[in-house]
Amino acid sequence: MNSHPALEISEPVVVNDVVSANPRIIWWLKAISLAISVLAMTVGGLVVIGGLLDVIWLKNLLTGQETASPNAAIGIGLTGVALWQLQDQGSDTNEVQLKSQLWLAKLCAIGAAMIGMITISEYIFDLDLGVDHLLFDEPQASVGTTMMDRMAPGTALSLVILGGALLQMSRRKAHWSTQVLALAVGWIAFLACLGHLYGAELLYGVVCIGGDCEATSNLPRYAAVALPTALMLGLLAYGLLASRPHDGLMKIISSDSTGGLVARRILPAAIIFPTGFGWLNVSLLDTDFIQPDLGAALVAGIDVIAVGGVLWWSSWSLYRIDVQRRQTERELAQVREREIEIGYRIQRTLLFDYPPHDLPWARFAALTIPSDRIDGDFFDFLIHTDRQIDVILGDVMGKGVPAALLGAATKTHLLRAFSHLIAIGNDRAALPEPKDIITLANSHIANELIALESFVTVCYARFDLDRDRLIFVDCGHTHTIHYQQQSGTCVLLSGENMPLGLDAHEIYTQYEIQIMPGDLLVFYSDGVTEARNRTGELFGVERLIDLVQTHADLDPEELTKRLRAAVEGFSGSGNFADDLTCVSVKLKEHRLPGPLRRAELAISSDLKELATARDFVEQMASKGVLSEDKVSSLKRAVSEAASNIIIHAYDRRPDRRIELDVEVFADRVVVRLHHLGMSFDPAQVSAPKFDGSQEGGFGIYIIAQSVDEVRYYVDDRGRNCIALVKWADQPDERRSHDGSDI
Amino acid sequence: MEVTSELVGNVHIVTLNGELDASNVNYFKEMVLPLLTSPIKLLIDLSGIRFIDSSGMGAMISCQRHAAAVGGRLKLCGLSPVVRAAFELLRLQAILDINNTREEALQSFA
Numbered sequence: 001m002n003s004h005p006a007l008e009i010s011e012p013v014v015v016n017d018v019v020s021a022n023p024r025i026i027w028w029l030k031a032i033s034l035a036i037s038v039l040a041m042t043v044g045g046l047v048v049i050g051g052l053l054d055v056i057w058l059k060n061l062l063t064g065q066e067t068a069s070p071n072a073a074i075g076i077g078l079t080g081v082a083l084w085q086l087q088d089q090g091s092d093t094n095e096v097q098l099k100s101q102l103w104l105a106k107l108c109a110i111g112a113a114m115i116g117m118i119t120i121s122e123y124i125f126d127l128d129l130g131v132d133h134l135l136f137d138e139p140q141a142s143v144g145t146t147m148m149d150r151m152a153p154g155t156a157l158s159l160v161i162l163g164g165a166l167l168q169m170s171r172r173k174a175h176w177s178t179q180v181l182a183l184a185v186g187w188i189a190f191l192a193c194l195g196h197l198y199g200a201e202l203l204y205g206v207v208c209i210g211g212d213c214e215a216t217s218n219l220p221r222y223a224a225v226a227l228p229t230a231l232m233l234g235l236l237a238y239g240l241l242a243s244r245p246h247d248g249l250m251k252i253i254s255s256d257s258t259g260g261l262v263a264r265r266i267l268p269a270a271i272i273f274p275t276g277f278g279w280l281n282v283s284l285l286d287t288d289f290i291q292p293d294l295g296a297a298l299v300a301g302i303d304v305i306a307v308g309g310v311l312w313w314s315s316w317s318l319y320r321i322d323v324q325r326r327q328t329e330r331e332l333a334q335v336r337e338r339e340i341e342i343g344y345r346i347q348r349t350l351l352f353d354y355p356p357h358d359l360p361w362a363r364f365a366a367l368t369i370p371s372d373r374i375d376g377d378f379f380d381f382l383i384h385t386d387r388q389i390d391v392i393l394g395d396v397m398g399k400g401v402p403a404a405l406l407g408a409a410t411k412t413h414l415l416r417a418f419s420h421l422i423a424i425g426n427d428r429a430a431l432p433e434p435k436d437i438i439t440l441a442n443s444h445i446a447n448e449l450i451a452l453e454s455f456v457t458v459c460y461a462r463f464d465l466d467r468d469r470l471i472f473v474d475c476g477h478t479h480t481i482h483y484q485q486q487s488g489t490c491v492l493l494s495g496e497n498m499p500l501g502l503d504a505h506e507i508y509t510q511y512e513i514q515i516m517p518g519d520l521l522v523f524y525s526d527g528v529t530e531a532r533n534r535t536g537e538l539f540g541v542e543r544l545i546d547l548v549q550t551h552a553d554l555d556p557e558e559l560t561k562r563l564r565a566a567v568e569g570f571s572g573s574g575n576f577a578d579d580l581t582c583v584s585v586k587l588k589e590h591r592l593p594g595p596l597r598r599a600e601l602a603i604s605s606d607l608k609e610l611a612t613a614r615d616f617v618e619q620m621a622s623k624g625v626l627s628e629d630k631v632s633s634l635k636r637a638v639s640e641a642a643s644n645i646i647i648h649a650y651d652r653r654p655d656r657r658i659e660l661d662v663e664v665f666a667d668r669v670v671v672r673l674h675h676l677g678m679s680f681d682p683a684q685v686s687a688p689k690f691d692g693s694q695e696g697g698f699g700i701y702i703i704a705q706s707v708d709e710v711r712y713y714v715d716d717r718g719r720n721c722i723a724l725v726k727w728a729d730q731p732d733e734r735r736s737h738d739g740s741d742i
Numbered sequence: 743m744e745v746t747s748e749l750v751g752n753v754h755i756v757t758l759n760g761e762l763d764a765s766n767v768n769y770f771k772e773m774v775l776p777l778l779t780s781p782i783k784l785l786i787d788l789s790g791i792r793f794i795d796s797s798g799m800g801a802m803i804s805c806q807r808h809a810a811a812v813g814g815r816l817k818l819c820g821l822s823p824v825v826r827a828a829f830e831l832l833r834l835q836a837i838l839d840i841n842n843t844r845e846e847a848l849q850s851f852a
Binding site: 606632635706 | 761763764765793795796797799800801803804806807823824827828831832833836837
């Protein structure tokens with residue numbers, strides 16, 4: 001036997017992933033086990049020495065009577081040695097030492113079991129093999145029977161079982177069978193102790209000395225398991241259990257789990273209370289002090305209180321632990337909720353781009369409703385020149401924070417691919433082709449996406465106003481709707497490219513179509529078309545096309561609102577199964593003449609500067625284009641807007657900046673006020689009352705009344721902007737101008 | 743903006759010159775509102791005002807309310823077309839006693 005199985009098995013100390021053993025309890029259990037093994041060796045050794053030197057009190061250490069059972073002493077000693085050798089000493093013992101320890105343990109275990117076995121066979125076959133006198137050759141004449149020196153059958157059986165258990169333990173480091181055997185011994189020993197305690201002789205054997213044998217008539221004449229022997233056996237059983245505190249039945253007791261806590265509290269009570277009350281009951285019966293029935297009733301009554309108390313105590317601990325656990329769970333849920341909330345805000349404020357508002361040739365609007373509040377849809381606007389803009393709309397497979405992170409990563413890689421292509425291109429002024437950007441970005445991220453089992457559908461569209469062209473790469477995305485004003489029909493723009501993240505070597509192709517002023521392009525995620533109503537029907541592309549066709553003349557902002565209302569109305573709620581994103585672009589006449597003149601002015605956010613702003617606007621606007629009273633109205637609106645910015649957006653801090661620009665066209669004047677203060681929503685301001693009860697809050701109303709168009713938005717540099725337009729003609733006289741031009 | 747006040751007979755006349763906006767409306771209120779702690783006759787002459795914003799008009803409403811609270815009387819006069827246009831936006835002609843000229847106003851006080 002060169003390789004020992006025990007050497008190969010190395011059990012982890014952690015009971016499982018979440019519950020670990022309590023190190024203090026483990027230390028105590030191991031120490032107790034070691035102490036018991038040493039005690040057993042000492043007692044066994046002392047009895048043997050006592051026998052050899054004929055020291056009576058030593059000889060009878062285990063029996064406590066005149067009878068001496070040297071074999072039992074040897075058996076107990078051997079068991080102690082085996083247990084000592086089998087103590088779990090950790091990993092610092094070397095292999096050779098460990099092997100020899102195991103051999104010694106095995107020999108001792110076999111020895112103890114043999115002694116027990118031989119004794120039992122002597123009882124069964126009524127033999128006297130003389131083993132009982134091998135050590136102490138005493139005539140024992142006074143007793144007259146050899147049986148009295150033979151160990152009791154209970155002791156013998158216990159030795160056999162203990163030997164077997166130790167043998168098993170030396171073969172397999174930790175096995176439940178060892179502990180079951182140890183428990184069996186413990187039970188035998190416990191019964192014997194109970195017998196002694198209650199005076200029930202049958203439980204430990206019958207002491208039959210000399211002539212008394214006849215008196216006890218037909219009871220078997222066995223030697224008794226003496227109390228010290230029973231105690232020693234019980235301790236050994238306990239030592240055996242305690243030597244492997246991480247395994248089997250002891251796993252629960254030594255663990256720091258709630259189960260361990262309860263077990264450590266209730267198990268001792270389960271042993272002590274019945275024993276104690278049973279003894280009380282027997283003692284009361286023995287005395288004539290109380291009536292037997294009354295005594296039993298009283299004992300039962302106290303028993304109920306004691307057991308109930310222990311159970312309540314344990315339940316109280318469980319209750320407290322449970323309350324604590326639920327609190328922790330709730331806190332964790334709150335933390336998670338907060339993280340989602342923060343993620344959502346980050347996505348809203350930093351990951352979603354604002355659609356451009358300052359382009360003369362198109363109006364943009366974007367809408368996004370995440371299903372799980374934070375989502376995997378994304379869009380981006382790359383403004384290369386006044387007349388070249390890329391719109392990117394993507395949808396990551398999946399939802400929640402991982403999808404949002406992938407969306408952000410995809411955006412980053414698209415931009416990286418873009419700048420990389422510019423850097424390596426021959427002509428720094430030429431924009432990289434959309435197909436090359438997508439192909440390069442895909443080659444960067446495809447393998448990572450495959451590993452993450454996700455993919456991204458993208459529509460990359462470039463508006464090239466110099467050529468009136470839309471160049472697009474469709475990567476498995478929903479088909480963009482192109483409303484053509486000339487024919488009044490919708491066309492679906494579809495390519496045949498794969499989504500990003502399926503094949504790193506994919507070469508993407510791009511398509512080109514003609515676009516005209518008045519055309520409308522609607523980019524959307526499948527959350528729109530795959531919204532379902534209560535019967536499970538899909539919203540579908542047809543409904544979307546109908547909607548676009550019906551409302552093609554509307555401002556994109558308004559169209560987007562209608563679209564949202566339509567999808568919500570269809571699905572019957574504002575909560576969708578998938579993220580819902582839509583970007584619409586309405587093209588306008590882009591060959592209109594530019595401004596006649598343009599000027600910019602920066603003022604500090606001091607109310608004293610209001611006059612400066614008014615003078616600047618008056619100076620710019622009053623040269624011919626607008627009538628005098630229209631210039632006054634425009635000035636009034638500018639003054640109100642600037643003072644709102646100072647008072648509300650900048651909270652009256654005078655050290656900030658407001659940037660104004662004025663563009664004077666042949667037929668109108670446009671004033672924009674940019675600021676970096678808090679954005680404010682004019683819709684939140686309630687309509688003013690004109691009954692004299694209100695002294696302030698008229699600003700928004702005055703602005704709206706004083707100019708023809710007002711728009712609040714975030715510009716492409718991230719500044720909050722208020723744009724004001726005053727036309728030279730009355731609004732109803734300029735139908736032909738096709739909308740505003742902010 | 744300049745604020746001057748004089749007493750003609752039993753009528754207090756406050757004359758404003760310049761532009762009345764959020765930057766100086768508090769100054770105007772500090773000058774005028776203390777007068778309206780007793781039941782006086784007050785005339786605000788706006789003929790020198792080239793521009794008034796919403797806070798300026800709010801101050802006029804405030805004066806009217808103070809005057810009404812102490813049993814005084816408030817009249818305004820001399821509105822330029824620009825100021826009148828602004829007043830009409832907030833329908834102030836309905837709640838304020840507006841006269842064309844100072845003389846007209848003084849006569850109507852009598």
